[in-house]
Amino acid sequence: MDATRAQRLREQAKTLRRWHAGPELLVLPNAWDAGSARLFERMGFRAVATTSSGVAAALGYADGERMSRDEMVAAIGRIARVVACPVTADIEAAYGTTLDAKLETIRLVLDAGAVGINIEDSTHDEGHPLAEIAAQQELIRAIRALGEAQGIPLVINARTDVYLYGEGDAEARLAEATRRMNAYREAGADCLFPILVADAETIGALARAVDAPINILASPRTPTLPELAALGVRRVSFGGGLSRAALGATKRVAEELLTSGTYVRMTEELLPADDWRGLFGG
Numbered sequence: 001m002d003a004t005r006a007q008r009l010r011e012q013a014k015t016l017r018r019w020h021a022g023p024e025l026l027v028l029p030n031a032w033d034a035g036s037a038r039l040f041e042r043m044g045f046r047a048v049a050t051t052s053s054g055v056a057a058a059l060g061y062a063d064g065e066r067m068s069r070d071e072m073v074a075a076i077g078r079i080a081r082v083v084a085c086p087v088t089a090d091i092e093a094a095y096g097t098t099l100d101a102k103l104e105t106i107r108l109v110l111d112a113g114a115v116g117i118n119i120e121d122s123t124h125d126e127g128h129p130l131a132e133i134a135a136q137q138e139l140i141r142a143i144r145a146l147g148e149a150q151g152i153p154l155v156i157n158a159r160t161d162v163y164l165y166g167e168g169d170a171e172a173r174l175a176e177a178t179r180r181m182n183a184y185r186e187a188g189a190d191c192l193f194p195i196l197v198a199d200a201e202t203i204g205a206l207a208r209a210v211d212a213p214i215n216i217l218a219s220p221r222t223p224t225l226p227e228l229a230a231l232g233v234r235r236v237s238f239g240g241g242l243s244r245a246a247l248g249a250t251k252r253v254a255e256e257l258l259t260s261g262t263y264v265r266m267t268e269e270l271l272p273a274d275d276w277r278g279l280f281g282g
Contacts, residue, residue, distance in 0.1 A: 001111065006151055013115035013153045016047055016086040020155070020191055020213040025225060026235040028088065032058050032243040037079040037087075038279045039271075047086040049118070050076055054243030055090075063240070064124065069095040073108045080113025082280070088116025088155060093124065093131075099142060106143050106154075116155035118193065119143065121180065122164070129165050133180060137187035144188035157215055157235070158189035163196040174202060178209045185212040191235055198222045200231060207232030 001009075019026045029045050031037035032054030040048050053063035055075045061067040072091070080087045089109050094102035109117060119139070121131045131139075140158060147154030162177040181192040191213045197203055198221040207214050213234035216222060219241065228236055253265045 001150070009110075009113065009115050009152050012086040013147075013155055016088065016116050016155045017153060017190055019046060020234050022234060025229040025233065027225060028235060028237045030054060030090070030238045030240065030242055031079050032240075033075070034078045034082045035279060036242070036246070038082045041083045041085050042275075042279070045085070047088065047116075048079065048083055049088045049116075049237050050079055050090050050114075051238075051240045051243060052090040052092050053240035057240070057243060057247075065092050065095055069105060069108070073105075073112050076109060076114050077112035086116065086155075087114045088118065088157065089114035090118040092118075093120050093122050094139070099139060102139060103142055103146055106146055107150075110147070110150060110152060110154065115152060116157060117143070118157045118159055120159040120161055120195075121184075122161045130161060133183045136180075137183055140184055140187040140189055155191070156189045157191045157193050158184035158187075159193035159195055159215075160184070161195060163194055170202070174205060177206060181206065181210045181212075181214070185210060191215050193217075193237075195239075200227065203228065203233060204231045 026047070027045065028047055028049040029040040030049045030051035031040055032051055037048045055072065056063050056067045059067050059071055059075070076087070076089045091105060091109055094105045096102040096105060106117065121136045123129060123131050140156060143154065143156055160177055160180040162173055162180060168176070177194045181194065184192060189212070192210055193215040194206055195217050197206065197216065198219060200223050203216060203223070215235040215237055216228055216233050218236050218238050222228065223231065225236060249269050253269060256262055256265045
């Protein structure tokens, strides 16, 4: 990596980390391709995240590391190439069963232009769906060391999937999520992400229990952005929600074409021609 590019990524990483401290809630739209990323930046978002499920669907795969690592990294590279803002990448569980393999993924993602990552503690093993805490701490420490060695203060958003698997009662899940989030923070994570937590009471409890920024996945079940900020949330992302919304709009357009032969919905949903051409200067 040349010195000029490394310096640019270093400054982007520092900026992204600073935004987690507020005072404004960091709202991260999740892009699934270069066009969506460029649009989000032009709309005024300060940074862009990627979505593993949205990228996978755009490439013809289900979510869950079913697209290849090379395809995932290439998609991140296309997104980072077309925006000037910081990019944070959803890399799932980092595509590997060994620490070295996961770290190689991090190297490739940094080379692609991302300055932040989402790293989850799922194992994709039905018998043991969550990684051992000590092993996940080792991974986070190693990721932090790798970023520092390359001179990039990589922003680590450590995701816990306690609520994804839903084991135990509400009290047990809260205790386990808190235990994991605090452990990941101690290992060097910048932000903690209890995915699928949606009710205000639990969100507030987690925000109070962890001395670090937390990330909440916005969905129809979560409080509004102002309400999340009031609960102590510092970062909000959307996962595959925005790509699903785009496909939902496309589905409604297609249904009208098939049923009535008219184009009203397409006309209503069209990005203005100047905006379309302006995305990439065509």
